[in-house]
Amino acid sequence: MARYLATRIGLGVLTVFGVVLLTFVLMFVVPGDPARTIAGPRATPQILALVRANLHLNQSVLAQLGHYLAGIVHGDLGVSYVQDQPVAQLIIDRLPATIELGLAGLALELILGGAFGVWDGIRPRRSRILAVVNVGLLSVPAFSLAFVLLLLFGYKLSLFPIDGGTGGTRIVLPALTLGLFGMPYYANVVRDAMQETLAAPYTRTAVAKGLPRRAVLRRHVLRNAFSPALTMAGLDFAILLSGVVFVETVFGWPGIGQLQTQAFYNVDRPVLMGTVVVAAVLVVVATLAIDLIRMAIDPRTRLETQ
Amino acid sequence: MAPVFGAPDKIYADGISPHGLPLPFGSAGHLFGTDSIGRDMLARLAYGGRTTLEFTFISNVTSIGLGAVVGVTAGFLRGWTEMVLMRITEIFLSVPTVISGLALASVVGEGVFGVIVVVTALYWAWTARVVFGETLALRRRTFVEAAVAQGVPSTTIMRRHIVPHLSSLLLVIAALNGAAVVAIGAGLSYLGAGVQPPTPEWGAMINDGQNALQYAPHEVVEPLICIVLTVLAFVLIGDGIARRGSVSLRRSWLDI
Amino acid sequence: MSTVSLPEAPTASGLRVQDLHVRYGERHAVQGVSFSVAPGQTLAIVGESGCGKSSTALAVARLLPPGASIEGRALVGDLDLVDARGRTLREARGRVVAYMPQDAMAALNPVQSARRQIAEVLSFRQGASRSEAAAGAVALLAEVGINEPESVARRYPHELSGGMRQRVMLAIALAARPRVLIADEPTTALDVTVQAGILSLVRRLTRADAMALVWITHDIGVVAEIADAVAVMYGGRIVEQGPVETIFEHPEHPYTRALVHAPRQSRDALPKAPFQAIPGSPPLGEFPVGCPFHPRCEHALGPCAQTMPPMLERGPEHSAACHLLSARP
Numbered sequence: 001m002a003r004y005l006a007t008r009i010g011l012g013v014l015t016v017f018g019v020v021l022l023t024f025v026l027m028f029v030v031p032g033d034p035a036r037t038i039a040g041p042r043a044t045p046q047i048l049a050l051v052r053a054n055l056h057l058n059q060s061v062l063a064q065l066g067h068y069l070a071g072i073v074h075g076d077l078g079v080s081y082v083q084d085q086p087v088a089q090l091i092i093d094r095l096p097a098t099i100e101l102g103l104a105g106l107a108l109e110l111i112l113g114g115a116f117g118v119w120d121g122i123r124p125r126r127s128r129i130l131a132v133v134n135v136g137l138l139s140v141p142a143f144s145l146a147f148v149l150l151l152l153f154g155y156k157l158s159l160f161p162i163d164g165g166t167g168g169t170r171i172v173l174p175a176l177t178l179g180l181f182g183m184p185y186y187a188n189v190v191r192d193a194m195q196e197t198l199a200a201p202y203t204r205t206a207v208a209k210g211l212p213r214r215a216v217l218r219r220h221v222l223r224n225a226f227s228p229a230l231t232m233a234g235l236d237f238a239i240l241l242s243g244v245v246f247v248e249t250v251f252g253w254p255g256i257g258q259l260q261t262q263a264f265y266n267v268d269r270p271v272l273m274g275t276v277v278v279a280a281v282l283v284v285v286a287t288l289a290i291d292l293i294r295m296a297i298d299p300r301t302r303l304e305t306q
Numbered sequence: 307m308a309p310v311f312g313a314p315d316k317i318y319a320d321g322i323s324p325h326g327l328p329l330p331f332g333s334a335g336h337l338f339g340t341d342s343i344g345r346d347m348l349a350r351l352a353y354g355g356r357t358t359l360e361f362t363f364i365s366n367v368t369s370i371g372l373g374a375v376v377g378v379t380a381g382f383l384r385g386w387t388e389m390v391l392m393r394i395t396e397i398f399l400s401v402p403t404v405i406s407g408l409a410l411a412s413v414v415g416e417g418v419f420g421v422i423v424v425v426t427a428l429y430w431a432w433t434a435r436v437v438f439g440e441t442l443a444l445r446r447r448t449f450v451e452a453a454v455a456q457g458v459p460s461t462t463i464m465r466r467h468i469v470p471h472l473s474s475l476l477l478v479i480a481a482l483n484g485a486a487v488v489a490i491g492a493g494l495s496y497l498g499a500g501v502q503p504p505t506p507e508w509g510a511m512i513n514d515g516q517n518a519l520q521y522a523p524h525e526v527v528e529p530l531i532c533i534v535l536t537v538l539a540f541v542l543i544g545d546g547i548a549r550r551g552s553v554s555l556r557r558s559w560l561d562i
Numbered sequence: 563m564s565t566v567s568l569p570e571a572p573t574a575s576g577l578r579v580q581d582l583h584v585r586y587g588e589r590h591a592v593q594g595v596s597f598s599v600a601p602g603q604t605l606a607i608v609g610e611s612g613c614g615k616s617s618t619a620l621a622v623a624r625l626l627p628p629g630a631s632i633e634g635r636a637l638v639g640d641l642d643l644v645d646a647r648g649r650t651l652r653e654a655r656g657r658v659v660a661y662m663p664q665d666a667m668a669a670l671n672p673v674q675s676a677r678r679q680i681a682e683v684l685s686f687r688q689g690a691s692r693s694e695a696a697a698g699a700v701a702l703l704a705e706v707g708i709n710e711p712e713s714v715a716r717r718y719p720h721e722l723s724g725g726m727r728q729r730v731m732l733a734i735a736l737a738a739r740p741r742v743l744i745a746d747e748p749t750t751a752l753d754v755t756v757q758a759g760i761l762s763l764v765r766r767l768t769r770a771d772a773m774a775l776v777w778i779t780h781d782i783g784v785v786a787e788i789a790d791a792v793a794v795m796y797g798g799r800i801v802e803q804g805p806v807e808t809i810f811e812h813p814e815h816p817y818t819r820a821l822v823h824a825p826r827q828s829r830d831a832l833p834k835a836p837f838q839a840i841p842g843s844p845p846l847g848e849f850p851v852g853c854p855f856h857p858r859c860e861h862a863l864g865p866c867a868q869t870m871p872p873m874l875e876r877g878p879e880h881s882a883a884c885h886l887l888s889a890r891p
Contacts, residue, residue, distance in 0.1 A: 011396075018397035023406075026413055124561065135545065139538035141489030143496055144530050147512065151523060198558035201668040207559050208625055209683045209734065210655035216560060219682065220671050227673075241402035246493055250516075257404070264408040264499055272409040279405045280397075287400075299718040300672050561628040 008291070012284040019280040020072065023273050024065050077274035082266040087274035091256055095278070097166055098255030101174055102244050106233065108179025109240075113186020114229060118222065120187065121194025130191075134184040143246035146177045150250060164252025174247045181243050182236075189232050193225040200224075227298045234290035238283045311352035314506045317344045331524045339524045341514060347524070351532055353506040358536060361418050361501070362487045365425035370483055372426065373433025374476060378464050380434070381441025392438065398431035403490060404497070411499035421491050421500045429487065433479055440475055444468055474547065481544030485537045492533050508533050575639035576600045577622070577659075577742045577774045582634035582644070584617040584626065590849070591617040593798040594634070599742070599774040599791070604765065606777045606789035606806075608821070614798040619746045619778045623661035624651060638741050638774075656687055660740035662764075664747040666727035670719040676703065676730045677715035683737035702733040707763050725756035732760070736767060743768055746778045761788050782821050786810065791879070794818045797854020799870075804880030814882040817855045853885065861886055 043051075052058045056067050071078060077087035120130045140148065153173055154162035160169050197203060198221060206220040245257030252258075256275055263271035295301045321336065321344025323329060329340040331347075338347035380391035407424050414423045444450055444467075453463045492509030494500035501507035503514065508529035515525025577599045584592035592614040599605040609615045620626045622636045624643055636643040638658050646654050663669045671679055680699035684690040690698055696715075703711035706729040719727055728748055735743060745764060749757040765788055768775040777788055785792055785806065793803040794817065802815040813819045850857055856866035863885060865871075871885045 011393075014393065015397050015400050018393065019401055022397065023409060026410065122558070122560070124558070135538065135541055138541045139485070139534050141493055141533060141537065143493050143509075143512075144489075144533055147516075147526055147530055151519070151527070155519065155523070195558075198560060200559075201663060201665065202671040203559040204562075204625055205663070205669045205679075205731075205734065206671070207562060208623065208655055208661050209687070210652050210657060210738065211682065211686050212652070213560060215682075215686060220674075221560075224671070224673055238400060238402045242404040245402065245404040245408075246497075249497060260405055260408050261497055264412050264497070267412055269412075272412055276401055276406050276409050280401050283400045283402070298673050300720060557627055557629075559628075562625065 008288055012288060015284055016277065016280050017069075020069065020277055021065075023276050024068060027269050027273055028061055028064070072277065077277065078270035080263075080268055080271050082263075082268045082271075087270045090259060090271060091274055091278050094254060094256045094259050097253060098241075098244060098248070098257065099282075100166070101171065101178070101247070101253060101255060102240060104171055104175035105178025105182070105244065105247075106237075106240060108175055109182030109186055110229060110233065112179050112183040114190050114226065116183065116187040117190025117229070118194060118225070121191045121198065121225065122217075130187060134187060137180055137184045140181070141246075142177065142181045142243035143250055145181050146174070146247050146250035149173050149177055149180075162251070165254065170251075170253075174251045174253050177247050177250075178240065178243050182240060185232065185236070186229050190225055190229050193228045194221065197221045197225045223297065227294060227301075230290055230294045230297075234287045234294070237286040237290070238279075241279055241282065312346050312349040314349040314353040315345065315504050316349075318346060319344070321345060328518065328522045328525065330522065331528070338528055339522075341511070341525050342518050342522065347528055350506040350511060351508070351528060354508045354511060354529065355532065355536070357418060357501055357505060357507045358488055358491065358533075361421045361425070361491050362484055365422045365429070365487055365491075366480060366484050368422065368426040369429040369487075370433045370476065370480055373430035374437050374469075374472065376430065376434040377437025378441050378468055378472070381438045382445055382460065382464050382468060384445075388438075391434070395431045395434045395438070398428065399435065403428045404493065407490070407494055408497065408499050411494060416499060416502045417505070418501055421494060424494065424499075425487050425490060429483060429490075432486075433483065436475070436479060437472060440472060441468055444471055478544050478548045481540050481547060485540035485544065488533065488536050488540065492529075575741055575774075576603070577776065578635070578637040579618075579622060580635040580637070582618060582621060582636065583632065584614070584621045585631045585633075586629065591798055592621065593849075595793075595795070595798075595800050597793050597800065597803060599776060601741075601772040601774055602769045603790045604768065604775040604777055604788055605791045605793060606779060606785040607793045607795055607800075608779055608782060608785050609795035610780055613795040615778045615780075615795045616746055618795070619661070619744045619776065622742070622776065623659050623744045624655070625661055656683060656735075656738040657740055659742045659744065660735035660738070662728075662731050662735050662743065662745040662748045664750055666724070666731045666748070667719060669731060670727060672719055675716055675718055676722070676733075680715075680730065680733050680737055683734060687738040698737075699733070702737055703730070705767070706730075706733045706736070707759070724752050725760065728752065728760055729763075732764065732767075736771075739771065740773065742774045742776070744776045744778070747780065749784070750779075750781070757784075758787070764788075794821065797849045799854065799883065800873075801855065801884070802882035804877070804882075808877060808880045812877075812880075814876050814880075814887055815855075815884045816859050816861050816886070818882070853883075 049058070056064050059067075068078070075088055077091070079086055080090060083090065116130055116133070120127045137145075150162060150173065153159045160173050162173070203216065203220055206216045211219070244255065245260060247253065248255045248257035249261055256278065259271060260275045262268075263275065291301075318336070318340065321329060321340035328342050328344070329336050331337075331339045333339055336346050336348070338351060340346055341350065376391050376395065380388040380395075407428055410424045410427060411420055414420050450463060450467050453467055491500055492507070492512075495502075495507045495509030496513045498510075498513060501510055503510055511529040512526050515522065515529070518525050579598065580596050582592055582595045583590070595614070595618055597605060597607075607615045607618060617626070617630075621630075621632045622643060624646065626632065632644050634644055641650075641654060641658060643654060643659060670676075677696060677699045680702055681690075681695035684695040684698045685692065688698075700711045700715050703714055708714050708726065708729055714722065714726060714730075719730075722730065731748065743764070748764075749760050752760065761784065764775065764777075767773075777784070779785060789806045791804065792806050792809040793800045794809070794815065795801065796817050802809065802813065802818045809818060810822055813822045850867075852865070852867045852869055853859070853862075853871055856862040859866065865885045869885075871883045871888065873881045873883045874887050875881050876887065
């Protein structure tokens with residue numbers, strides 16, 4: 001178990017390192033002179049040289065990479081070219097909002113998808129309604145869905161404030177967008193798992209014990225059917241975060257998605273890069289956490305750890 | 307076909323109402339209305355469709371091609387090749403596409419070409435993961451093992467025995483990947499990191515129109531519907547291929 | 563906790579099956595099977611795969627898959643298991659009739675400990691409290707011959723050996739003290755020594771509790787070890803039944819003779835093929851007209867291909883269905 005954890009953490013670190021390396025190479029080949037962006041068009045050559053030295057831009061690529069990596073270990077992601085602040089600070093300021101929205105979205109997609117999947121899984125026939133809802137929702141990209149909800153509940157019905165920012169019921173529409181966006185995937189997985197579980201010999205054993213129907217469902221079917229949904233949540237956490245970026249932009253939710261979009265407009269390389277790195281860390285950590293939860297409720301998965 | 311719908315960039319003098327507002331859906335002469343500067347929505351939507359099909363088709367081919375090559379190679383050769391290739395795949399899968407897409411777009415530039423590069427760079431890994439799993443399964447089949455035992459060169463086995471058996475899977479991937487590409491292309495353009503104005507593109511049109519949401523919702527709703535219908539088409543195709551021949555049999559021990 | 567009183571099966575009631583039919587849509591898998599088992603006695607139903615023995619077992623246990631239909635009667639005291647519906651059926655499960663399947667690994671819930679899976683029978687069916695049920699589960703594990711019941715109770719199915727899993731299944735089956743136990747080849751997948759241990763355990767426990775035991779098997783060797791009486795099935799029917807000594811010493815049906823006289827194979831080499839000595843293979847799907855065995859029977863006569871021979875009395879509690887027997891005195 002400890003060894004398995006160590007391996008998983010090691011691989012996670014490796015993944016993050018890979019992301020840093022790739023992003024760094026990418027950013028390094030970009031044409032243009034960041035020093036000029038920062039110092040402005042009228043800067044003297046002396047000032048430009050000073051800025052370059054500060055950013056280590058006058059050093060070799062490898063030395064720059066070394067600086068960057070050493071910084072990351074100390075929680076330093078460099079300084080924003082545009083806002084005169086450390087990137088790490090900018091991200092930390094925005095992170096709670098993103099995590100709040102991400103978790104709310106994850107919970108909603110699991111609950112909605114789980115409920116629909118269970119409902120459809122128990123029925124003797126595949127539900128037409130769910131099939132239509134599924135295909136319908138699969139066809140609406142996250143940012144489009146955000147607009148649909150914004151138009152419907154924000155403008156037409158005025159049920160929720162749409163003035164941007166966090167607090168109060170402002171989270172409802174963004175979280176609902178994420179929940180509806182992810183729902184069909186989870187509904188499908190849970191539905192298939194339900195059918196598999198209902199047809200499994202151990203369910204027959206539970207029936208043969210003379211347990212009430214509800215007890216068979218609750219104690220034997222549901223718990224086993226949710227394990228694959230959790231596996232998927234682990235695999236698809238990156239997709240969820242992608243959705244978060246769009247949703248943040250549409251609803252004006254001040255998270256790292258918005259930060260990244262602004263950084264894109266400003267060609268603010270350290271922020272762009274720092275966000276990618278932090279997002280990778282988030283995904284790696286979330287995947288590991290979901291895996292641990294899955295191991296806690298499904299002892300079969302503990303086999304993998306040996 | 308697009309030229310039938312008129313010029314997408316032409317600013318019509320009659321495209322703005324006397325009150326300075328865009329024409330709504332159903333206006334005479336501009337059936338789908340006009341946008342905030344008086345351009346014909348129908349023409350822009352039609353050209354936007356062409357743009358979407360362009361980047362979707364090309365980046366679908368490139369990303370699936372790259373992903374299939376990586377997946378088959380890793381799954382067939384195993385060993386070190388697998389280790390390295392699948393770790394790289396994992397790295398690409400662990401960054402949310404939009405976040406890395408924005409970073410990537412700031413380097414490769416915007417426009418249709420930028421979208422194609424970004425989408426290819428970000429989506430090949432999904433195909434690679436699926437194809438890798440399928441190749442592992444195929445590798446254990448007798449006809450592949452027989453070919454390996456006879457000393458047939460690896461490249462020949464992959465080409466002759468593995469890839470043909472992946473064709474229906476790749477078709478499903480093409481449809482579902484296509485749906486994702488339409489969505490992410492429009493999404494990036496909406497964020498300003500994809501196709502740039504004045505080139506007509508649905509996501510960019512939503513971006514243009516979102517400030518007029520209160521008084522001219524058709525500027526957002528129309529491209530939105532176009533995106534949804536296009537993604538829907540891809541999803542339905544994928545669903546159809548995936549379901550072909552598979553009959554789901556339901557048995558529940560709760561019903562005995 | 564049960565409020566509905568079911569026609570309570572008397573403590574010693576045994577099982578009487580009369581003219582049992584099982585159909586899977588068009589397929590008529592069991593075609594009028596009758597037998598009875600006295601309390602504390604063991605009936606072995608023996609036959610090749612596809613002969614209808616497992617369908618018979620599942621029908622009596624009321625565990626046929628949805629879509630299958632049953633006709634006939636399976637009486638335990640006044641209760642007809644074939645007729646039981648809803649609440650009556652649920653109350654009968656585990657308490658009147660219990661079932662032990664072949665594949666214990668699949669039949670145990672992979673994500674629950676042995677204790678939980680046994681204890682839930684006690685808490686739901688006997689109204690035991692949480693701690694009573696947990697203690698009862700451990701006691702049951704000890705009863706089925708597990709050495710360290712406390713430690714085994716905490717384990718999950720994948721952490722148990724094949725023999726232990728089957729013992730856990732037995733503990734589940736016995737937890738509500740059923741009147742009838744249907745054992746559907748529960749030892750087939752186990753190696754010989756483990757199998758022998760479980761055979762004698764089940765025998766001992768069912769006899770001590772005056773349970774009627776129906777043991778399904780394709781292994782004539784197992785029959786000799788466990789049974790009081792034997793029913794030989796072929797093509798969806800019982801072709802011969804009688805006391806175990808009679809069947810082994812004076813088999814009357816050509817199929818039974820072939821079974822009994824077939825040289826015993828090394829079970830390790832051919833665990834699933836004890837019928838190698840009979841040429842041909844048993845019918846799958848459609849059964850032939852007339853005697854189902856006639857295509858493989860070396861003594862087959864004209865009538866064998868036309869009519870099903872009736873069951874003929876051949877001695878005390880011994881009967882067989884073969885045209886050759888009506889031709890001879």
